Amino acid sequence: MNRLLVVEDKKITSGEYNLELNENVVINIEGNVILHDINNINKEFNIELEDNSNLDLYLIKKSECDYNISFSLLNNVKLNLNMLILNNNKNKVTVNINMLGNSSKAILDIRGMNIDNDSNLDIICNGYVKKDTKDNELIENLKGLIKNENDTIKISPVMKIDTNEVSANHLVAIGSFNKEELFYLESLGLDKNNARKMLTNSFLKHNMKNIELEFLNLGGDIFE
Amino acid sequence: MLEIKNLVVKAQEKEILNDFNLNIDNGEIMVLMGPNGTGKSTICKALMHHPDYEIISGVIKNNGKLLNDLTPTEIGRLGFFLLGQNPTEIEGITNAELLRSIIGEINGKKVDVFAFQKKLTEVCKLVGLPKEFMHRDINFNMSGGEKKKNELLHLFMLEPKFIILDEIDSGLDVDALKVVGELLKKYYDMYQPTMLIVTHHADILKYFEDYKVSIINDGKIIKTGSKDLVSLIEKHGFRSNAIAGSENHE
Numbered sequence: 001m002n003r004l005l006v007v008e009d010k011k012i013t014s015g016e017y018n019l020e021l022n023e024n025v026v027i028n029i030e031g032n033v034i035l036h037d038i039n040n041i042n043k044e045f046n047i048e049l050e051d052n053s054n055l056d057l058y059l060i061k062k063s064e065c066d067y068n069i070s071f072s073l074l075n076n077v078k079l080n081l082n083m084l085i086l087n088n089n090k091n092k093v094t095v096n097i098n099m100l101g102n103s104s105k106a107i108l109d110i111r112g113m114n115i116d117n118d119s120n121l122d123i124i125c126n127g128y129v130k131k132d133t134k135d136n137e138l139i140e141n142l143k144g145l146i147k148n149e150n151d152t153i154k155i156s157p158v159m160k161i162d163t164n165e166v167s168a169n170h171l172v173a174i175g176s177f178n179k180e181e182l183f184y185l186e187s188l189g190l191d192k193n194n195a196r197k198m199l200t201n202s203f204l205k206h207n208m209k210n211i212e213l214e215f216l217n218l219g220g221d222i223f224e
Numbered sequence: 225m226l227e228i229k230n231l232v233v234k235a236q237e238k239e240i241l242n243d244f245n246l247n248i249d250n251g252e253i254m255v256l257m258g259p260n261g262t263g264k265s266t267i268c269k270a271l272m273h274h275p276d277y278e279i280i281s282g283v284i285k286n287n288g289k290l291l292n293d294l295t296p297t298e299i300g301r302l303g304f305f306l307l308g309q310n311p312t313e314i315e316g317i318t319n320a321e322l323l324r325s326i327i328g329e330i331n332g333k334k335v336d337v338f339a340f341q342k343k344l345t346e347v348c349k350l351v352g353l354p355k356e357f358m359h360r361d362i363n364f365n366m367s368g369g370e371k372k373k374n375e376l377l378h379l380f381m382l383e384p385k386f387i388i389l390d391e392i393d394s395g396l397d398v399d400a401l402k403v404v405g406e407l408l409k410k411y412y413d414m415y416q417p418t419m420l421i422v423t424h425h426a427d428i429l430k431y432f433e434d435y436k437v438s439i440i441n442d443g444k445i446i447k448t449g450s451k452d453l454v455s456l457i458e459k460h461g462f463r464s465n466a467i468a469g470s471e472n473h474e
Contacts, residue, residue, distance in 0.1 A: 179276075180312050181312055183272075183275060183296055183312075185314075185317075185322070186295065186297045187272050187274075187297075187300045187305075188300050188322070188326050188378065188382065189297060189300035189301045189326045189382070190300075190322075190325060190326055190329060191297055191329055192297060194325060194329065198317050198321070198322070198325065199317070201317075202315060202316025202317045203316065206315070206316055
C-alpha cells in the first residue's frame with residue numbers, strides 16, 4: 001500500500017493510502033478513498049469530504065496526549081470511521097462530525113481501552129447536523145473496555161441536530177469483560193488470563209483491516 | 225463416578241439447591257427432570273463452577289477427586305463440558321482460534337496445524353456444518369440450530385468425558401432435534417462419556433437405549449429410577465401418586 005506523506009493541506013481524489021500526517025493539516029477528499037492512520041503522533045487534523053465522496057478511515061491511536069479530529073461532510077457523502085484508541089495516562093480524544101449538506105451518511109465506530117493501570121480516557125464525539133439540511137444519517141457506536149479496577153473511561157456522545165429530516169442514533173457501552181463470555185471460554189478449558197487476552201484481542205480487532213492487525217500484533221503487550 | 229452429597233448452592237443470595245444428592249457412574253446417562261424453577265439449570269452451572277453459583281456446603285467428587293474448589297478452567301480440563309440451551313455468542317473469536325488455543329493449552333505444546341485443520345474439516349462434515357464455520361465467530365449471528373451444531377463441533381473436537389446437556393432440545397424443530405439427537409448418540413457410542421441430561425421432554429431421550437432418571441423438586445432429588453419413570457411423568461405429571469409410589473432405584 002502507498003504511503004502518503006501530508007505536510008500541508010492536501011486533496012486526495014481516489015485510492016488507498018497509509019497516511020503520514022503533519023499536525024493541523026486539512027485533507028480534502030474527492031471520490032472514493034480509503035485511508036489508514038496508524039499511530040501517527042499528530043494531535044489534530046481536519047478532513048473535508050466534498051460532494052459525492054466516500055471515505056473509509058481506519059485509525060489506531062496510542063494516546064500519549066489529547067487528540068482532536070474533525071470531519072466536514074457536504075452532499076451525498078459516505079464516511080465510515082473505524083477508530084481504536086489505546087490510552088496511556090490521562091487523555092481526551094475528541095471527534096467532531098459536521099454534516100453540512102444533504103443525503104450523507106456517517107458511521108462512527110470508536111473503541112477505547114486503557115493500556116496502563118490508573119489511566120483515564122475521555123472520548124467526546126460531537127455530531128452536528130446543520131439547520132435546513134435533509135436526509136442525513138448519523139450513527140455513533142462508542143465502546144470502552146475497562147481492564148483494571150483503577151481505570152476510568154468516560155464517553156460523551158453529543159448530538160446537536162438542527163433539522164427534523166435526519167436519522168441519528170448513538171450507542172455507548174463501557175464495561176469490563178463480559179462475565180458469561182469469560183465463563184464460557186474458561187469452562188472449555190482456557191486459562192483465565194488467556195481467555196481475557198482473547199476477549200481483549202476481539203475487542204481491539206473489531207472492524208480493523210490487515211494493515212492495522214499487523215500493527216496490533218506487534219504490540220503484544222496490549223493484549224495482556 | 226460423580227458423587228454429589230448434601231450439596232447446598234446459592235445464586236443471588238437465594239438458596240436454590242438444598243441437600244442435593246446424586247450419583248452417576250462412569251459412562252452412565254442420567255436424565256434430570258422436574259418442574260420449572262426447581263434447580264435443574266443450577267446444578268448444571270454449579271457443576272461447571274459458574275461464578276454466579278456459590279457452593280455453600282456439601283461435596284462434589286469425580287472419581288474420588290474433590291471438585292468443590294476448582295476453577296471453571298480446571299473443571300473444563302477434567303473433561304466436563306456444558307452444552308446449554310442458549311449458547312454464548314462471542315464476536316471476534318473464531319471457532320478455529322478458540323479450539324486451537326484450548327487444545328494447545330491442554331496439551332502444553334504447539335498444535336500441529338495440518339492435523340488440526342484435517343480434524344476440524346472432518347468434524348464440520350460430521351456435524352453438518354460447512355467448513356467455513358471453522359472461521360465463523362463463536363455462535364455469533366447463527367440460527368438456533370446452527371448454534372447447537374456449532375457447540376457439537378466443539379464437543380467432537382475437544383472430546384470431553386462428562387457431558388452436561390442443559391435443555392439442549394429447547395427451541396429446536398423436529399429436524400434439528402433429530403440431527404442433534406443422532407450426533408449425541410454417535411458421540412456416546414464413540415467415546416462412552418458420562419452424561420447428565422436435563423430436559424422437559426422425552427423426545428431427545430429416544431436416541432439413547434438405556435438411562436436412569438432422577439426427579440428434582442425444591443432443590444433436591446426426590447426420586448431416582450429407571451427410564452420407565454419418563455412415561456409415568458409424561459402421563460401423570462411430576463407430583464402424582466404414581467411417581468411417588470414407583471420403585472426408587474437409588
